[in-house]
Amino acid sequence: MKTALTIAGSDSCGGAGIQADIKTMTMNGVYAMSAVTALTAQNTTGVTGIMEVTPEFLAMQLDAVFTDIRPDAVKTGMVSSDKLIRIIAEKLRQYKAENIVVDPVMVATSGSRLIAEEAVETLRLELLLVASVVTPNIPEAEILADMSITSDKDMITAAETIGRKYGCAVLCKGGHSLNDANDLLWNNGNITWFRGKRIDNPNTHGTGCTLSSAIASNLAKGFGLEKSVERAKEYISGALAEMLDLGKGSGPMAHAFALTGEFSKTAE
Numbered sequence: 001m002k003t004a005l006t007i008a009g010s011d012s013c014g015g016a017g018i019q020a021d022i023k024t025m026t027m028n029g030v031y032a033m034s035a036v037t038a039l040t041a042q043n044t045t046g047v048t049g050i051m052e053v054t055p056e057f058l059a060m061q062l063d064a065v066f067t068d069i070r071p072d073a074v075k076t077g078m079v080s081s082d083k084l085i086r087i088i089a090e091k092l093r094q095y096k097a098e099n100i101v102v103d104p105v106m107v108a109t110s111g112s113r114l115i116a117e118e119a120v121e122t123l124r125l126e127l128l129l130v131a132s133v134v135t136p137n138i139p140e141a142e143i144l145a146d147m148s149i150t151s152d153k154d155m156i157t158a159a160e161t162i163g164r165k166y167g168c169a170v171l172c173k174g175g176h177s178l179n180d181a182n183d184l185l186w187n188n189g190n191i192t193w194f195r196g197k198r199i200d201n202p203n204t205h206g207t208g209c210t211l212s213s214a215i216a217s218n219l220a221k222g223f224g225l226e227k228s229v230e231r232a233k234e235y236i237s238g239a240l241a242e243m244l245d246l247g248k249g250s251g252p253m254a255h256a257f258a259l260t261g262e263f264s265k266t267a268e
């Protein structure tokens with residue numbers, strides 16, 4: 001069985017972070033492992049607390065995983081501070097990790113900040129340089145490319161700027177914007193649009209985490225980057241289209257929408 005590792009924060013309400021990643025990886029047919037960067041006290045309306053792990057303990061988790069079950073792909077999510085980012089980059093280099101998907105998580109859908117202001121620079125300098133692909137949403141791409149994005153053309157320019165600067169592929173996600181939830185992949189000068197019909201669902205907590213984990217799962221299974229993004233987009237569209245409605249704020253998606261077998265049945 002192929003394997004994938006998520007390095008991210010825990011979301012107590014289960015819709016984003018480590019919990020979304022593990023559900024997504026499982027549903028996409030790979031064995032999921034995790035290294036937790038922080039605990040969040042969080043629900044669909046906001047984040048009320050963050051408790052970071054120490055850099056030493058994060059390093060121990062990464063050593064434990066890499067020296068035993070080697071991940072075929074790695075995804076990073078919430079990496080709240082400078083020191084944690086440095087450890088992650090160091091360990092990914094040390095173990096020559098492959099298929100690294102960096103989701104540059106900065107602000108939750110609910111509006112809470114998930115990375116220290118000063119850590120954004122470290123994320124650029126350390127994590128983007130080891131990434132195979134980085135998956136910014138529009139506000140994150142604006143920060144990473146240092147420009148404002150108001151059109152499809154701007155998305156291409158921003159993705160190309162980031163990709164050339166950090167030597168990685170860039171998926172600029174259109175969920176927040178502009179167009180019909182269309183995402184743009186810049187991969188070594190090649191441009192591919194992934195067209196997604198916008199689903200009229202206000203419950204989008206964890207969409208970024210879910211998409212990046214689905215991409216990592218497909219890379220782990222041996223699909224190329226374009227195919228992995230295409231498959232990940234299909235998965236997230238299916239999870240959104242289930243119209244799960246939980247919680248008082250922007251709720252989670254139905255990660256297990258494709259589970260229709262005996263074990264997913266409810267009592268009569």
Ligand SMILES: Nc1ncnc2c1ncn2[C@@H]1O[C@H](COP(=O)(O)OP(=O)(O)OP(=O)(O)O)[C@@H](O)[C@H]1O
Pocket residue numbers: 016107108109136137138173174175176181182183196197198199200201204205206207208209211233236237240
């Ligand atoms: N309403 C929607 N209908 C269809 N697809 C959507 C919708 N909202 C987001 N998506 C898709 O979900 C994926 C994640 O995009 P988005 O821009 O929301 O990322 P994000 O902002 O990082 O997510 P998050 O909300 O977790 O921070 C993209 O493929 C995007 O096109």
Ligand SMILES: Cc1ncc(COP(=O)(O)O)c(N)n1
Pocket residue numbers: 008009010011016017018040042077078105107108109110114204205206207208209
């Ligand atoms: C632990 C954790 N990681 C990432 C996100 C971003 O996801 P979203 O923007 O969908 O809330 C989150 N809310 N919590």
